[in-house]
Amino acid sequence: MHLGLRLSSKQLRPGCIYCSRRFNTPSESRSSSVKSDHRTATSWRRLCLSSQHIATAAATTPKVVTTMEEDADVDTKNSKFPFPQVFLDWLSQNGLDQAIYDAANDLPRYIRLKPGREEEILGIEDDLGAKLSKLSWLPGFYSLPPEVQIAGSKSYQEGKIYGMDAASGAAVAALDISPGDDVLDLCAAPGAKLCMLADLLKDSGTLTATDISQHRLAASRTMLIKYGLGTRCRLFLADGTTFSFLPLRHRPKLVEEKPTAGIVEDMTKRHGKHKDAVYVDSLVYGEWKGTKTAREKKAAKRLKYMEDALDRVGGRESELMFYGKDSGIVGMKVVDVFRSSWSREDEAAVNGYDKVLVDAECTHDGSIKHISKYEQWGWDTFERRFFNADRMTSITSLQLQLLRNGFRLLKVGGTLIYSTCSLTVAQNEDVVRNFLRIERDAELREIEDAKNWPCRIAYDSDSCNFRSAFPEKLTSVEVDIIGRRIRV
Numbered sequence: 001m002h003l004g005l006r007l008s009s010k011q012l013r014p015g016c017i018y019c020s021r022r023f024n025t026p027s028e029s030r031s032s033s034v035k036s037d038h039r040t041a042t043s044w045r046r047l048c049l050s051s052q053h054i055a056t057a058a059a060t061t062p063k064v065v066t067t068m069e070e071d072a073d074v075d076t077k078n079s080k081f082p083f084p085q086v087f088l089d090w091l092s093q094n095g096l097d098q099a100i101y102d103a104a105n106d107l108p109r110y111i112r113l114k115p116g117r118e119e120e121i122l123g124i125e126d127d128l129g130a131k132l133s134k135l136s137w138l139p140g141f142y143s144l145p146p147e148v149q150i151a152g153s154k155s156y157q158e159g160k161i162y163g164m165d166a167a168s169g170a171a172v173a174a175l176d177i178s179p180g181d182d183v184l185d186l187c188a189a190p191g192a193k194l195c196m197l198a199d200l201l202k203d204s205g206t207l208t209a210t211d212i213s214q215h216r217l218a219a220s221r222t223m224l225i226k227y228g229l230g231t232r233c234r235l236f237l238a239d240g241t242t243f244s245f246l247p248l249r250h251r252p253k254l255v256e257e258k259p260t261a262g263i264v265e266d267m268t269k270r271h272g273k274h275k276d277a278v279y280v281d282s283l284v285y286g287e288w289k290g291t292k293t294a295r296e297k298k299a300a301k302r303l304k305y306m307e308d309a310l311d312r313v314g315g316r317e318s319e320l321m322f323y324g325k326d327s328g329i330v331g332m333k334v335v336d337v338f339r340s341s342w343s344r345e346d347e348a349a350v351n352g353y354d355k356v357l358v359d360a361e362c363t364h365d366g367s368i369k370h371i372s373k374y375e376q377w378g379w380d381t382f383e384r385r386f387f388n389a390d391r392m393t394s395i396t397s398l399q400l401q402l403l404r405n406g407f408r409l410l411k412v413g414g415t416l417i418y419s420t421c422s423l424t425v426a427q428n429e430d431v432v433r434n435f436l437r438i439e440r441d442a443e444l445r446e447i448e449d450a451k452n453w454p455c456r457i458a459y460d461s462d463s464c465n466f467r468s469a470f471p472e473k474l475t476s477v478e479v480d481i482i483g484r485r486i487r488v
């Protein structure tokens with residue numbers, strides 16, 4: 001049955017996470033009949049949000065317009081995987097069907113072709129031993145049969161293809177990158193989306209990325225180098241909830257060439273007199289080099305000391321792990337680079353990023369193939385990693401903080417996409433709802449490109465979900481939820 005709905009935001013009641021159905025009471029939303037309706041939804045849901053100044057937000061609050069097919073009831077089935085009970089309980093509490101993971105081995109693989117390699121498709125097919133099927137709705141992406149191994153192939157090793165899921169690609173496509181954009185990727189590692197962003201920007205704009213995990217961010221750096229990207233990129237080992245560096249080219253003009261006595265004094269006061277403190281006003285970034293001579297290592301150590309010290313003065317922990325030759329860093333004094341983080345809050349509205357991607361840390365329950373791999377790695381390991389009690393209790397608040405900080409760094413007129421690879425309402429719709437309640441100048445916006453995506457979309461005033469119409473084609477290693485917001 002097709003369902004056409006048009007609701008104003010005032011009429012909204014809690015809604016089903018998979019379809020446009022609205023519930024009369026919270027208990028109805030938890031009822032087993034509702035859950036079983038959607039048991040096989042290996043779906044892909046995306047949140048779309050945008051922001052506007054509050055004055056225009058009132059006039060443009062989106063109405064719900066959905067056209068959806070209702071799902072047939074599906075019998076409940078146990079998964080073929082011997083999941084830990086704690087995971088089964090958690091799935092059930094979140095209205096998710098354990099059987100969705102059974103499809104893991106049947107799901108297609110996806111690759112993204114390095115732009116400019118289109119002529120080499122036949123050779124790549126030969127190398128992979130499989131035919132590539134072009135995705136009509138996502139430029140540069142191809143699907144492959146599930147059994148094809150990508151990582152060991154020559155095409156992958158030579159940087160002609162990326163192993164990247166279509167859902168991840170859609171999250172980036174939704175950002176609608178334009179040449180010259182200043183882009184921030186707030187949870188960037190290991191860097192699949194980062195590379196796509198760099199490919200889309202080509203030789204224009206700037207790309208800034210952060211992640212809190214050093215080894216994962218190092219993997220992103222390796223990827224950028226492998227694929228010959230990153231000349232305009234800066235990678236910061238940083239906490240995305242507090243990161244505050246604006247794009248470099250919009251850095252406010254420095255009034256002083258040298259650090260103020262106050263900064264040096266503050267450093268020595270906090271960290272004791274350090275023999276390298278004198279370098280604070282003389283250290284300048286040269287070209288970034290992966291390997292260093294002993295002399296360069298010594299200089300790098302001093303540089304690291306300075307960065308740490310300067311950053312602590314600014315009250316934030318972050319480290320510059322990589323910068324490209326056209327990122328604006330080369331030739332800058334350390335102190336000046338780090339001073340750019342001490343801008344006034346309202347500067348971001350004018351000099352912030354055009355596009356922000358918040359691909360937030362999550363429970364990864366939507367990474368169907370990934371979860372199935374614990375069959376080899378061990379379900380004990382899965383339980384330990386997945387159900388770390390601290391992580392489970394703090395994840396949604398971390399997501400909200402990441403989203404809020406991403407928004408803080410977005411300029412007026414910019415766009416933000418929020419995505420996760422979780423299927424739960426708590427980590428997606430609820431995070432966005434909470435965010436919209438706090439950020440009064442934020443508003444959901446439709447993702448134009450998504451009209452052509454093979455999924456069904458429900459927009460309402462405080463969230464939107466995307467559901468794959470063709471799960472067998474789309475169900476993916478990663479299930480993303482996207483938020484877009486625009487300040488105008």
Ligand SMILES: C[S@@+](CC[C@H](N)C(=O)[O-])C[C@H]1O[C@@H](n2cnc3c(N)ncnc32)[C@H](O)[C@@H]1O
Pocket residue numbers: 168186187188189190191192193194210211212213216238239240241359360361362421
């Ligand atoms: C879903 S993964 C990102 C995947 C990545 N966007 C890609 O396409 O390859 C989430 C990332 O968030 C990072 N993370 C977790 N907490 C963070 C924080 N407070 N600040 C920044 N990054 C964080 C994790 O280290 C992890 O790499």
